[in-house]
Amino acid sequence: MRRSLPLAAAILAITCLLTFGGTASAAPIAGLDFDDGSGGYSPTPDDLDPLDVILVSGLGGIGSGNFVTSHDTASDAGRPSPPVGKLNGPDGSTTTPPAVGGAAPADGGFFSIWIPFYATVDLTNVSWISSKATGGTNQRWLAFKTSLDSGLLYSALGPSRPSFDTVSLPLSGAPYEGLTSTTVDFQWYSGGQGSGDMDIDSILIEGNVTVDVVEPEVCCAKVLLLGGAAAPTLGADDDVFTYLVQRYGSENVSYMQSSVAAGDPAGSAAGFDVLVLSSTPGSGDYRGKFNNVAVGMVNWEEAVMDNAAGEFGLSSAVMTKSTNTTQLTIDASHQITQGLSGTVDFVTSGEVLGTSSLYPGLTSLASAANGDAAGQPSIFIAEAGQNVDPASGSSPAAARRVMFPMTDNTFSSLTPEGLQLFGQAVDWAAGVPEPSSLSLTLIALLGLASLPRRRAARR
Numbered sequence: 001m002r003r004s005l006p007l008a009a010a011i012l013a014i015t016c017l018l019t020f021g022g023t024a025s026a027a028p029i030a031g032l033d034f035d036d037g038s039g040g041y042s043p044t045p046d047d048l049d050p051l052d053v054i055l056v057s058g059l060g061g062i063g064s065g066n067f068v069t070s071h072d073t074a075s076d077a078g079r080p081s082p083p084v085g086k087l088n089g090p091d092g093s094t095t096t097p098p099a100v101g102g103a104a105p106a107d108g109g110f111f112s113i114w115i116p117f118y119a120t121v122d123l124t125n126v127s128w129i130s131s132k133a134t135g136g137t138n139q140r141w142l143a144f145k146t147s148l149d150s151g152l153l154y155s156a157l158g159p160s161r162p163s164f165d166t167v168s169l170p171l172s173g174a175p176y177e178g179l180t181s182t183t184v185d186f187q188w189y190s191g192g193q194g195s196g197d198m199d200i201d202s203i204l205i206e207g208n209v210t211v212d213v214v215e216p217e218v219c220c221a222k223v224l225l226l227g228g229a230a231a232p233t234l235g236a237d238d239d240v241f242t243y244l245v246q247r248y249g250s251e252n253v254s255y256m257q258s259s260v261a262a263g264d265p266a267g268s269a270a271g272f273d274v275l276v277l278s279s280t281p282g283s284g285d286y287r288g289k290f291n292n293v294a295v296g297m298v299n300w301e302e303a304v305m306d307n308a309a310g311e312f313g314l315s316s317a318v319m320t321k322s323t324n325t326t327q328l329t330i331d332a333s334h335q336i337t338q339g340l341s342g343t344v345d346f347v348t349s350g351e352v353l354g355t356s357s358l359y360p361g362l363t364s365l366a367s368a369a370n371g372d373a374a375g376q377p378s379i380f381i382a383e384a385g386q387n388v389d390p391a392s393g394s395s396p397a398a399a400r401r402v403m404f405p406m407t408d409n410t411f412s413s414l415t416p417e418g419l420q421l422f423g424q425a426v427d428w429a430a431g432v433p434e435p436s437s438l439s440l441t442l443i444a445l446l447g448l449a450s451l452p453r454r455r456a457a458r459r
Contacts, residue, residue, distance in 0.1 A: 027049050027207075027209070028205070029054055030205040032111065034084060045057065045059065048204075049209070055113065056111065057231065058230055061109055063108065065088055068197070075199045081201060087199075091196055093191035094191065095139040095140075098189075104145055109188055112184060112231075115181065115184070116181065116250075117180060118213075122177045122208040124171055128204070129200070130158055133198055138193035141192050142154075144189070146186055148176060148184060186203075213250050216247065216248050217246065223244050223248050223254070223276060224256060225240060225254070226257075227281065228282070228285075232255050235408030236409050240411050243422075247423055262290075273295070273432075279301040287303075296401075296428075297429060298422075300403070312397075312401055313390070315358060315380075316359050319354065320372065325346075325373045326371065328343070328346045328368060329344075335424060336425045337366065338424060340420065344415075345415045346417060349413045350412075354375075355380070361387060362386065363380060379421065382397040402428065404421075
């Protein structure tokens with residue numbers, strides 16, 4: 001398996017090759033061959049079809065187990081397809097493999113695929129090659145299941161190096177069919193005498209993928225959502241991603257893990273009209289990395305709204321977090337506040353932000369109307385080229401900036417007015433022309449009508 005497309009980017013790419021009504025493809029979905037594409041070692045799972053909209057995670061551990069991320073060159077000796085990876089099992093565990101159909105052991109390693117709401121997957125097969133991580137006589141075993149299974153699908157003793165067992169497991173039936181808006185984990189476990197470690201290579205996940213194009217309600221913006229995981233699964237990121245796809249269309253919305261995007265902020269932002277920055281990552285993924293990128297941004301990571309070095313500099317004080325603020329007062333007429341005035345319900349619950357010190361000259365579009373943040377600017381903006389707090393090193397603003405007053409989970413509790421403010425904030429930051437009042441009403445009604453359906457579809 002020498003097709004290595006680096007998944008570290010974890011970016012959801014959707015192209016105009018898709019046709020309305022859905023397309024289906026039977027193809028490899030994900031794999032892990034521990035090869036960086038040039039013969040070097042890489043413990044990063046591969047997205048084998050970037051156009052199928054399925055995202056693939058990095059490696060994770062179960063209990064005290066994990067895939068070994070450093071290269072054990074002894075695994076490669078005499079092997080036809082180096083480099084080879086290794087699964088770390090518990091030392092000195094039982095030599096008897098656990099029973100197929102029985103409960104999984106406590107320690108193992110896994111990676112995942114994430115399927116968005118507008119795609120459907122029928123898994124068909126998982127395969128790999130494996131052996132004991134030793135040429136000696138110690139008995140060691142390997143076991144496997146997916147997160148869709150109640151018990152193990154495979155469990156067997158392995159051969160000694162350099163021999164390999166070739167394993168191919170058909171996945172068929174209801175548990176593996178019609179998968180949508182969900183995450184599936186692929187889990188391996190090892191154990192036995194000595195270290196309990198097993199060599200493993202050439203993992204391949206296969207299935208049939210159907211993708212339905214979601215037509216945009218608002219034209220036209222290319223949107224990139226940044227979040228804390230390899231897929232939008234933390235906090236309210238799933239709801240945010242779904243909302244953005246519904247508003248701007250599946251061909252125009254992408255997702256990337258912030259820690260990956262932070263490696264090349266300008267390159268990651270290239271080709272997009274707006275970046276939407278979730279608060280689910282650590283603030284270090286944003287600080288000093290995106291503050292001077294010349295692309296519009298909507299941000300709700302409160303720790304980078306103020307004036308420390310590398311932050312956005314719209315607030316000159318640390319943000320106030322309020323759990324009892326539910327309403328906003330509209331402060332100014334603007335594209336973001338179009339259709340709203342006076343005091344509006346913003347959230348039903350969750351944290352809302354405010355600043356006690358908006359940088360002079362910037363515009364507050366809405367202030368907290370009640371709770372601990374009452375009277376403080378909550379939605380505030382900077383136009384491209386407008387001065388922000390110079391202590392941040394981000395002045396003047398490189399592009400349009402919107403600081404939006406919520407934290408990790410607040411989006412899921414936004415009222416219809418809150419959703420309207422959010423959507424119009426992304427529009428403005430992206431440079432989408434201001435709609436007419438009639439268009440605005442139709443967009444809001446379409447978006448609200450779709451939310452219960454989308455949430456009900458999640459598994």
